[in-house]
Amino acid sequence: MNATRVSYTLDSSLASVNKAEQTAAELAAKSGFNEDECGRISMAVREATVNAVLHGNHYESGKRVTVSFETTPQAMIIAVRDEGPGVDPKAVPDPLAPENLLKQSGRGIFLIRAFMDEVRFRTMDPGTELTMIKFVREPSNGSGKEAHQ
């Protein structure tokens, strides 16, 4: 499989979130990721796009979200960029801390980190770009079944 790259410029709406999620699921499946991995990738993309639309662009109609997908034989690389005021990921409280466990929000970035292999934030002018990478794993022998003698 050769490297391919596709990019979408979307408005700041929930429809864009669904579009990004659906595209991620389709491209992940085409790239050979299994069902569980496709689910994790598409959820990470959904969470990143929600952050861009909601917390970055605040649903403002004049601001756009750019979502790009690059697939190579080794990995799927997704970048989500907003035009918001910027985010400091270190300032986001740990959602697993006992005092935060019952908070209604604040789990998006945690889930992205849990589901993807590499996550990077880059401050842009304007906005923030979040890049997520999921590496292709070699299929295990014997469909994951252990051989018994």
Add this chain to the structure above:
Amino acid sequence: MTMKASSRKVDGIVIVDLSGRITLGEGAVVLRDTVKEISSRGEKKILLNLGDVTYIDSSGIGELVAAFTSVKNAGGELKLLNLTKKVHDLLQITKLYTVFDVQDSEASAIAAFSR
């Protein structure tokens, strides 16, 4: 797929059968409004049946947490029933699996409510 919620009452417990996706937007709102409406009737024992819930995002998790705390703060109990593997894994990752009382069968869930 949009979220649907229908409720029934068994042995004094309101069972809410949910189906579809609990995500930011309509799904999360349906869950919030449903629990709010049930609580407003004075019902204090609520069982959310998630067996046909195909997908939950972080906003949906947030709504489940909000429902749990609002019912608890009103002196009631909210439990979860029939988690799919995806939802189970999500609650494990977010350390919420032990916060919620999760049941595998309707009978055991009903029996688990205080009398």
